Amino acid sequence: QSALTQPASVSGSPGQSITISCTGISSDVGGYNYVSWYQQHPGKAPKLMIYDVTNRPSGVSDRFSGSKSGNTASLTISGLQTEDEADYYCSSYTSNRRVFGTGTKVTVL
Amino acid sequence: EVELVQSGGVLVQPGGSLRLSCAASGFIFSSYNMNWVRQAPGKGLEWVSSIGGISTFNHADSVKGRFTISRDNAKNSLYLQMNSLRDEDTAVYYCARGWTGAFDYWGQGTLVTVSA
Numbered sequence: 001q002s003a004l005t006q007p008a009s010v011s012g013s014p015g016q017s018i019t020i021s022c023t024g025i026s027s028d029v030g031g032y033n034y035v036s037w038y039q040q041h042p043g044k045a046p047k048l049m050i051y052d053v054t055n056r057p058s059g060v061s062d063r064f065s066g067s068k069s070g071n072t073a074s075l076t077i078s079g080l081q082t083e084d085e086a087d088y089y090c091s092s093y094t095s096n097r098r099v100f101g102t103g104t105k106v107t108v109l
Numbered sequence: 110e111v112e113l114v115q116s117g118g119v120l121v122q123p124g125g126s127l128r129l130s131c132a133a134s135g136f137i138f139s140s141y142n143m144n145w146v147r148q149a150p151g152k153g154l155e156w157v158s159s160i161g162g163i164s165t166f167n168h169a170d171s172v173k174g175r176f177t178i179s180r181d182n183a184k185n186s187l188y189l190q191m192n193s194l195r196d197e198d199t200a201v202y203y204c205a206r207g208w209t210g211a212f213d214y215w216g217q218g219t220l221v222t223v224s225a
Binding site for chain 2: 001003032033034035036038040045046047048051052057089091093096097098099100101102103
């Protein structure tokens with residue numbers, strides 16, 4: 001099972017919006033509405049930001065939103081803040097397994 | 110409050126064995142799928158294994174036949190038995206609570222170093 005494809009890096013200025021893509025195939029991202037997104041700061045455990053493509057867990061800022069079209073899912077961060085600087089990973093369910101994305105480093109300029 | 114507390118890090122020789130543990134509290138352990146996810150130094154996340162509440166399980170191809178996930182619902186504990194360890198198994202191993210769609214709570218991580 002190959003990793004889902006994410007851009008290596010995305011950057012933006014405070015207050016701007018950025019979007020991170022996550023591209024899979026029809027048997028993972030395209031086949032299920034079970035895409036999730038995780039934020040990871042250096043040396044810390046990942047934190048769930050989006051589940052089931054579009055849902056935000058309690059306590060996660062509404063500046064984070066998710067969507068999906070075909071085999072590509074996306075995470076949008078609106079009103080970028082300095083504390084959003086971190087690594088972000090997507091994940092999808094596939095045939096009794098899970099697959100993660102390659103990861104994207106978000107830099108706040 | 111949901112908590113997942115993992116055992117400490119360890120150094121093991123190639124070909125050796127190790128059992129990781131993860132103690133859960135703050136939720137009905139038997140009602141949730143549990144998972145292991147690892148992260149090699151400087152690399153991304155990799156799903157390793159999942160186990161359902163009634164102990165149905167799955168493993169990634171990279172560890173199949175070498176690693177076994179298990180759980181003890183009476184002790185609210187998750188385990189990962191790791192055999193025939195290789196250099197490329199060196200990673201931080203996280204336990205995580207989850208369901209089909211996501212992993213919502215994570216342990217603090219355990220560093221496993223495989224080296225001679």
